[in-house]
Amino acid sequence: MADPFISVVVSAYSMERYTDLLSLIDSLKSQAYTNFEVILVIEKSSQLFSNLNRCLSQHPYSRNFKLFFNDGLPGLASARNLGVEKSQGEIIAFIDDDAAASPEWLGCIACCFREDKKIIGLTGPALPWWEHPGLSWFPAEFNWVISTMPCLPRSRGYIRNAWGTNMAFRRQAFSNGQGFDTELGAKGGGKKGKSELVGEDTEFCLRICRQSGLNILYAPEVKVMHRVYRYRLKPGFIAKRAYWEGYTKAVFKYRLGKETSGAGVLSEELGLLRRIFLRLLPLSLLNLPLKPRRSALTILTTLNILGSTGWGYIRGMASARFISVKEAVNA
Template sequence: MSGRHFSVVICAYTEDRWEDVLAAVESVRHQSRPALETLLVVDHNEALLERLGKEYQDAGEEVRVLANAGPRGLSAGRNTGIAAARGDIVAFLDDDAVAERDWLRWFDEAYDDPRVVAVGGRTVPVWASGRRPVWFPEEFDWVVGCTYRGLPPGQVRVRNVLGGNASFRRGAFDAAGGFATGIGRDGDKRPLGCEETELCIRLGNALPDAVLLIDDRAVIHHKVPVARERFRYFRTRAYAEGLSKALVARSVGAGKGLETERRYTTRVLPAGVARGLRDFVLARPGGAGRAGAIVAGVAVAAGGYVRGALASRKGGGFSYGPIGDPP
């Protein structure tokens, strides 16, 4: 085992996920490659902060409960965790996910290469209903925060990692700053995202020789509640992704901000539509629905992007969430 130390940050915001948060923490505590600490950052919820504080009051430095020191939202919560982290690698795990036993082990192995500054893993959906809805295309699993069809298998170099299953060298934040607080989830009902994409592109600009990887052996299992299995959420999340991508393009330019998305929409999605139509012809369940969902998802996301691009011209914006002193 290397001499690297891992700090794992889990951001929580609602007591509705109480059992999920406890399961996430336990999955970190049982890693084959132990973490130095788990940092539970609570997003402006005093009742949850107090309850978690009592739950882990005897955990010492192994589990620390912190209040989000910035504005409401996931980005500021993560920045709070980064500021408090004592490890030289900071990993992030969603509050409604559990990591497999070797999750940190595979992350750690990748950092043997000194060029590597970030490593992500594979996020597998756990459907509340017991199985994937037949109409839900794997190409759109990012809608529910999971690894989507179209990413190459194995350990591969990528533009950005996915924030709910990711790790960064501590020095990455020194070079690029923290997560942008005007992008991503902020407690509003609209499910925005892309804060990790924007950070990773900034990181690549700050460190041109840096390598960012996804290792699909670093697996977490992410719960998908029934409400997110419905087409209404699918449509809302796709629209929000378009809005978020417009903010990213504004921040880092459309060239890098949409580079991966161009390949995705011109190669991965047409192949998905073709598979859906083939399944329809072969009378396989959900084929037409999957093809239609892909077309609808692209159209809705494009509408969100156009609206976001127009809105961004009117001003407003976001900050890069500098990493300050720990709370």
């Protein structure tokens, strides 16, 4: 069977990440797999667009790279939808602009789709790439706060949803013009953090699996590294990110629960919550005399995240119900 043509969609919006974006491009041009194209979608920053255009034009590998500017609705979901529209691949892969792919990344993606006809999408590890080694105290249970995967599975298996930092889908997932929900997803918060509904990747996976009857595969060999900057571990940034995660999951639970009888909508979150209360917190308390600084940071961060997520969840449920009642009254 011939190697499938893969389109890699990357979106970027800030000159602050220009160096990171060049590192990602280097990792993509170093792929062992050669049957691919890269769709780069830039928004907000005309300087980033012009600098990248100039850089690509000076290199022979630029024939595999296509550059576009998103002058429509801003945001990650919208930029990725534009990338899908401009792509030609049988498989469409996504990676963040501040990540880097392993040399076998695309080859492993192609192999997974060839071997398993029961999948419509897949994801793999997004491993923390710490700006400084001193940041690695951060608990793995909360890696979702820093856009990496929490508590990675040890083997292949079907899971609920892919992670936006590292995911790929068959083109049929985007058939009939459906794509990522533009009401969800980051709008470019940067160091200020996100202040909007997140989870466009989760909602998309739930929707396409329900419609197609196919699965999302977790493949541990499909690896990327994702940069973790110092500012992402500041208490205020963490609290804002956790709040909007809780808010979004409440909206998912309320809206999708009615379609699926609530089955599995928050199954992974509940499993992670059990791990936090039954393992992370007890071990941190036990280690407090032996590793006081690390244990204290873990406990305080846990309380910050649980409190912020819980408050966001309460606000999200209240908002979803209010909107539902308002729509019913106006119907």
